[in-house]
Amino acid sequence: MEIRGLGTLITGGSRGLGAALGSALARRGARVVFVARGAPDLDAVVEEIRAAGGEAHGIVADVGDKNAVYPIAGAAAALVGPIDLLVHNASSLGPTPLPLLLDTACEDLEEVLAVNLVGPFRLSKAIAGSMAVRGRGLVVHVTSDAGVVPYARWGAYGVSKAALDHLGRIWAEELKDAGVKFLTVDPGEMDTAMHAAAMPDADRSALARPENAAARIVEILASAETIASGSRIEASAWRPAA
Numbered sequence: 271m272e273i274r275g276l277g278t279l280i281t282g283g284s285r286g287l288g289a290a291l292g293s294a295l296a297r298r299g300a301r302v303v304f305v306a307r308g309a310p311d312l313d314a315v316v317e318e319i320r321a322a323g324g325e326a327h328g329i330v331a332d333v334g335d336k337n338a339v340y341p342i343a344g345a346a347a348a349l350v351g352p353i354d355l356l357v358h359n360a361s362s363l364g365p366t367p368l369p370l371l372l373d374t375a376c377e378d379l380e381e382v383l384a385v386n387l388v389g390p391f392r393l394s395k396a397i398a399g400s401m402a403v404r405g406r407g408l409v410v411h412v413t414s415d416a417g418v419v420p421y422a423r424w425g426a427y428g429v430s431k432a433a434l435d436h437l438g439r440i441w442a443e444e445l446k447d448a449g450v451k452f453l454t455v456d457p458g459e460m461d462t463a464m465h466a467a468a469m470p471d472a473d474r475s476a477l478a479r480p481e482n483a484a485a486r487i488v489e490i491l492a493s494a495e496t497i498a499s500g501s502r503i504e505a506s507a508w509r510p511a512a
């Protein structure tokens with residue numbers, strides 16, 4: 271996939287992986303729109319990209335708010351034109367310290383699912399139709415090994431990621447003849463605010479930098495034509511086809 275000129279919408283772009291991925295894509299000429307709730311951090315990321323000569327825009331919104339989804343899609347298209355690449359990266363852990371399932375409030379599970387699963391579903395619904403009309407588009411679900419491995423205390427988040435993984439496979443099946451591809455990417459453990467909130471005692475020096483995970487994901491995106499729609503990819507293990 272040619273990155274230059276790519277109309278790109280990344281949820282959760284004000285720090286961590288989303289900011290690193292948007293910056294890396296903008297350096298390669300993508301036209302990037304970020305979504306996050308906190309304006310100051312979002313503005314700082316956008317300004318840094320612009321100062322380096324890239325194109326970036328910020329939309330302050332909550333992807334878990336159903337009333338925000340169509341305004342996000344409309345504003346993004348108004349800023350950079352049709353969205354060719356949609357990255358569902360924003361994510362909620364729910365309350366921390368992470369609770370056991372028996373201690374998890376149903377409302378907290380609902381909040382995590384609203385941000386990590388229902389929000390991506392709504393935003394894909396708002397954007398994938400126009401991708402199908404144009405016969406091109408790539409939607410990326412950012413997932414976690416917690417969606418595969420049943421780690422104690424990661425219940426709400428893990429369930430949301432498992433469902434997100436399967437959502438990507440079903441989207442891929444339903445849109446396989448429409449030119450719209452869905453990939454699910456596990457970035458691996460990274461030194462970010464989310465990781466610190468979930469595992470405050472972790473040895474941060476042993477964690478990957480989000481910039482390194484972002485660089486791998488950019489290579490995956492650049493090779494997307496060679497990857498089957500519906501694939502789930504571990505970024506740290508991915509190698510381009512020989």
Ligand SMILES: NC(=O)c1ccc[n+]([C@@H]2O[C@H](COP(=O)([O-])OP(=O)(O)OC[C@H]3O[C@@H](n4cnc5c(N)ncnc54)[C@H](OP(=O)(O)O)[C@@H]3O)[C@@H](O)[C@H]2O)c1
Binds near residue numbers: 307358
């Ligand atoms: N860090 C890891 O070790 C790790 C491992 C595996 C997978 N992942 C996945 O990688 C992705 C990025 O994680 P990260 O570690 O970079 O997280 P992070 O540093 O906490 O960043 C999360 C981003 O999402 C935004 N966000 C959160 N809730 C949002 C909402 N409701 N609406 C809009 N934006 C929202 C945050 O900004 P605001 O708070 O201002 O909204 C922030 O920009 C997530 O999908 C995560 O599950 C991370």
